Amino acid sequence: MTRTIDLPDEAATRALGQRIAAVLRADDVVALTGGLGAGKTTLARAIIAAAGHLGEVPSPTFTIVETYDPPNVRLPLVHADFYRLRSPDEAAEIGLDDYRTGAALIAEWPDHAGGFTHEPACLSIRLETVGEARRAIVEPGADWHGRAP
Ligand code: ADP
Ligand code: MG
Numbered sequence: 001m002t003r004t005i006d007l008p009d010e011a012a013t014r015a016l017g018q019r020i021a022a023v024l025r026a027d028d029v030v031a032l033t034g035g036l037g038a039g040k041t042t043l044a045r046a047i048i049a050a051a052g053h054l055g056e057v058p059s060p061t062f063t064i065v066e067t068y069d070p071p072n073v074r075l076p077l078v079h080a081d082f083y084r085l086r087s088p089d090e091a092a093e094i095g096l097d098d099y100r101t102g103a104a105l106i107a108e109w110p111d112h113a114g115g116f117t118h119e120p121a122c123l124s125i126r127l128e129t130v131g132e133a134r135r136a137i138v139e140p141g142a143d144w145h146g147r148a149p
Contacts, residue, residue, distance in 0.1 A: 005149070007127075007134040013039055016136060016149055017046020020123070023147040024051065024104045026075055027121050031110035034127035039134045040108040043127065044079050047106055051077060060108075065099055076103035080113070088114030117141075123148060 007013045020030060030047065032040040045057040051073040060066045060081040068077040078099045085091055091113035099105075107116065116122045120142040128135045140148035 003138045005136040005138060007039070007136055009133065010042060013042050013134065014046040017043050018050040019149040021047045021050035024075065026102050026104060028104040029116040029119055029122040030104070030106045031116050031122055031124045032106065032108050032127065033110065033124070038127035038129055040127055043125070044106045044108065048073065048077055048079060051075065064094060067099065078103045078105045080105060081108040082112035083109040085112045
């Protein structure tokens, strides 16, 4: 079941991030799609902050992967921006599977890493620009039943 959530301002995006962070588990994937400026990094930052991280959350545009570990966050988090990957093989080459072990993955441009939408643990969120506002189209995998935002 697909759900659409209106995000009239950044505070609404942060609130969505808080709801996701509250239920996030190891081995989950939050797959964030949408064009440049749609709000993928903003939502990822909100999730990471709500999980407990107090400092800056750099965009992983150039590093591809940034990790956050307890005790600073409630559970290990991997924030990835796969935009620069040219093929899913490159995701394997950077050691994505090792990063993911025991962690929740928040992925921008997930399709550049082969996509994760077939995984039951994947929460797919497509962000769209609506004038100055945004909207989120949320598709939860089976593991998200009963806890999807
Ligand atoms: P992306 O990672 O998708 O390229 P960013 O999160 O880096 O996008 O940038 C999104 C831009 O839109 C930021 O300038 C942010 O302030 C703004 N923004 C994010 N969410 C909202 C929202 N719900 N309403 C209005 N502006 C938003
Ligand atoms: Mg981004």
